Amino acid sequence: MVEPLLLLSLLLVVGWPLGRYLAAVMRGAPMRSDALFSWIERPIYAALGTRPHVGMSWRGYAGAFLLSNLLLAIVVWVIFMTQAWLPLNPDGVPNMSWDLALHTMVSFLTNTNQQHYSGQAQLSYLSQMTGIVGLQVVTPVMGLAMVAATLRGLFGGRQAMSQDSAQVKATDAKVVVDVGNYWADVTRATLRFVLPLCLVLSALLTWQGVPATLAAGPVASPVEATAEFKEQKIPLGPVSPMVAIKQLGSNGGGWYGPNSTVPLENPTPLSNFLEVFAIALIPVSIIFMVAPFTGRRKFGAMVLGTMLTMSVLTAGISLWSENNSATTLDVALMEGKEVRLGAEASALWASTTTQINNGSVNLMLDSSAPLTGMMSMINMLINAIWGGVGCGLMQFLVYLMLAVFLAGLMTGRTPELFGRKIEGPEVKLLAILVLLQPLVILGFTAITLAIPSITGNSNPGFHGISQVFYEYVSAFANNGSGFEGLGDATVWWNVSCAIVLALGRFPSLVIPLAISAMLASKRRAPEGSGTLHVETPTFALTLIGIVIILTLLQFMPVLVLGPVADHLLLTELLAR
Amino acid sequence: MTMTTSLTSRAHKGRPDDTPVADRGVWRGAIGLTVLSLAGFGFLYSLAGVGIGQALFPSTANGSIVELDGKVIGSELVAQPFVSERYFQPRPSAASYNTMSLAGSNQARTNPDMRKRLEETRAAVAQREGIEPSAVPNDLITQSGGGIDPHVSPEGASVQVARVARARGLEPSIVEGLVVQYTENKQLGVLGQARVNVLKLNLALDAHKAAPATPAAGAQSESAVPQR
Known part of the structure; x- marks a missing residue:
């Protein structure tokens, strides 16, 4: 139990100061490092044509988010389909097929990193360095920007947050709510927060053995060359910087196919600890950011x-x-585990990577104990136990608003959040999010299982159900881990997962922002004795209860048919 | 489309309190952010990571390559198959140690095929080492996650000592000594598991010139352990 306790305490100790720093970055507050960063940021703002202190409405903010995603999508898709003709391809990797390139692009655009390809064989160095790493850096920051904008909305917009209560009246008038400047949020958080952390982690990982080179990997002549095994290619590349952002940015998509089980990607127990720590570091820091950012x-x-x-x-x-x-x-x-890491470190990773919505693995989940797989599914269904960078807190805010509404109904008080009423229009939007998850996940799982020729599962029986269900849960949660035995590099899997990935990402980031702006434009009632207090342990327990009811109970039948039945079968098998 | 950024009147500049919002100029921003993300956050950042790695840790940055007489024979971090009796053998690989198709078996614990494979491997290893099937350590039976696990457990090395010593005509105590010497313990005392790097151990055996190897007849027979 040493490693889990060490991990938790280190996260809390490092997450606290990082969260305070992140709050300052997101508030745009003056800081000592301004002299260093402003000479990089100023030309960027000029090129983007924005003034960092001028804010946007929620529509402008969401529009900027969606349009920048669309443009990135097109460019990256084209890069993947033409990589054989582009430079920096020392291993002569061919172009990707349209459907695999589509799935790969959507998967990285949605901060998921579900992989139906094997990186060392199917992506050129250029594709990895631009399309993959570029999206791995910018998409978590986009999530962070969206949640920062939503928090600003929940507290009445930047005008209200920077003013004292006497001036709050001004926001009650028909002034457009300022939720922040999207371009500045993304630029500042990337340059001042994410990339410095990445460079430190990248160096530490190279120290432990992760490659960092632009040269093609050598072809080795093994000690005992045989007819079947004459030579062994050692696949290298700029792996270390990619693994750093893969872990830190709740991405999860590895350089090599089997991810951090591969010793080149995760060479030592210390690199393993650094990587699992990195999974949780930014999401935990974001939670520590909430208090200084909102002032509550x-x-x-x-x-x-x-x-x-x-x-x-x-x-x-x-x-x-x-x-x-x-x-x-x-x-x-x-089976499916590495000797240097062992069972405990592997289980700790499996749990962390799904609580955090990262999706990288250091064991093969297919071969792990069935209940370990089930806990991973439950973590992804909840998707707000820390959650991904930005989107975890966003999902938590959705649960919070639902809990306020339900608790308000139960106790007969007006459902109010920070003095603003949650009413019909907001709840309708929330209901879309609540219904989308089971409809999409169960719908696609049912279709895929009903047509055996497209299922592609590699294990018989209950575990076969788990494989298909897991893939769609992981896609909708934007997690990216998988029961990798699934034969998922087909047109059906690529296209259906691409749809699920997009449905799991964009509505759940845009709708809460819209709701927060709707709330911000309402008149704010002073919080008094009749107010439902959300900042109490009782409310926290209510919230956990609502999370369990909303997410787990509706998926109970499939969890019983999949991992629970698999577990019962296994215990019977072992008892024989 | 001309998309000049529409900003608010200059009179409000520097007074964020009551500056109206500015939503236009979104095309220019989106094109700029796309270029910035791919070329800057992706490409330049990767180059910086490579530069730092090459400057500080050139050996590991280039893949921990092992050379013998100026020839690349492998990487410390990539398992390679050994077949003769004179060498310690790594864990079985679902990918046949092919680095272009790295994979675990991805078979479920309840999959009858996996159960069958585990029993066959166990019997083959027991026969190879001349030990009871129940004495075969788990890591020698199971396939690793990535298919190139370079390590075996100290127990996984110990059960191979007698066979390797016999094939090389060495005292078992000498081989055992090398195993102990190449056993890496938990890192920093708490992290991971104890392990032995098979390639490094085998190279140390080959370098052990004190007692020249006199392989017994038939000792070169290939291992019966199925690799898949």
Whole structure:
């Protein structure tokens, strides 16, 4: 239990100051590093044609987000389909097919990094360095920008947040709510927060053994060359900077096919610890950012406390399942695992990578204990136990608004959040988000299982159901991990997953922003004794209850048919 | 389309309190951000990471390559197959140690095919090492996650000592000593598991000139362990 405790305490100790720093970055507050960064930022703002202090309405902000995604999508798709003709392709990798390139592009655009390809064989260095790494850096920051804008909206917009209460009246008049400047948010957070962390981690990983080179990998003559094994290609590349942002940016898509199980991507137990720490670092920092960013310390504490409770509970069950349950005595314990890491470090990663919505793996989930796989599915269905960079907190805000509405109905009080009423129009928008998840995931799972010729699962029985369900859960949650035995490099899987990926990303980032702006334009009532207090342990427990009811109960049948049945079968098999 | 950025009247500049919002100029921003993301955040950042890695840690940055007599024979971080009795053998690989098709087996624990494979591998390893099937360590039976796990557990190395010593005509204590010497313990005392790098151990065996190897007849027979 040393490693999980070490991880948690280190995260809390480092996340706290980083969160305060991030709040300053996102507020655009003056800071000592201005002298260093403003000479990079000023020409960027000039090129983008924006003035960083001038804000945008929610429509402008969301429009900027959507249009920049669209342009990135087209350019990256073209790069993948033409990489053989482009420079920096020392290993002579061919062009990607249209459907695989489409899926890969959407997958990285949505900060998911679900991979139906093997990077070392199917992507050129140029594709990796621009399309893959470029999206891995900018998409988490876009999520962060969207949640920062939503928080500004929830507290009445930047005008209200920077003023004292006497001037709040001004926002009640028909003034457009200022949710921030999208271009400045993305630029500042990338340059001042994400990239410096990445460069440090990249250097540490190279120190431990992760390659960082532009040269083609050598072809080795093995010690005992045989007829079947005459030579061995050592695949290299600019791996280390890519792995750094893959871990830090809740991305998860690795350089090599089997991700961080590959020793070149995760060479030592220390690199493994650094990588798992990096998975959680930014999402935890964002939670610590809430209090200084909004100025509501109790609110920040409630979010942190709720997430921490859920995190410890679910991580505990995963660790028990892989490391202490009856299935531990199985000879197959080390199947799909690496000797240098072992079962505990693998289970800890499996739990962290799905709580955080990262999706990288250091074990093959297909071969792990069935209940470990189930906990990963549950983490992804909730998708707000820390969650991805930005989108985790965003999903939490959705649960928060729903909980306020339901708790308000139960106690007979007006559902109010920070003094503004949640009414019919807002709840209708929330309902879209709540319904979209089961419709999309269960719908596609059912279609795929009903037509065996497109299913492509590699395991018989209950586990085969888990494989298909997991793929769509992972796609909708924008996680990216998978039961990789699935034969998913087909047109059906590529196109259907691309649809699910987009449906899991864009509505859940744009709708909460719209709701927050609708709330901001309402008259603010003073918080009094009749107000529902959201900053209490009682409300936090209510919220957890609502999360469980909303996400778990509606997926209970498929969880029972998949991992639970698989577990019962396995325990019976082992008892024989 | 001309998309000059429409900003608010200059009179409000520097007074964010009541500056109306400015939503236009979104095309110019989006094109700029696309270029900035791919060329700057992606490409230049990757170059910077490569530069730092090459400057500080040139050996690992280039893949921890192992050379023998000026010839590249592999990487410390990539398992390669050994077939003769004179060498320690790595874990079985679902990818046949082919780095272009890296993979685990991805078979579920309840998959009968996997159960069958595990029992066959266990029997083959037991026969190869001349030990009881129940004495074969798990890591020698199972396929790793990526297919190129360069390590075996210390137990996985120990059960191979007698065979390797016999094939090389060495005292088992000498081989055992090398295994102990090449055993890496938990990193920083707490992280990961104890392990032995198979390639490094085998190269150390080859370099051990004190007692020249006199392989017994038939010792070169190929391993019966299925690799897939």
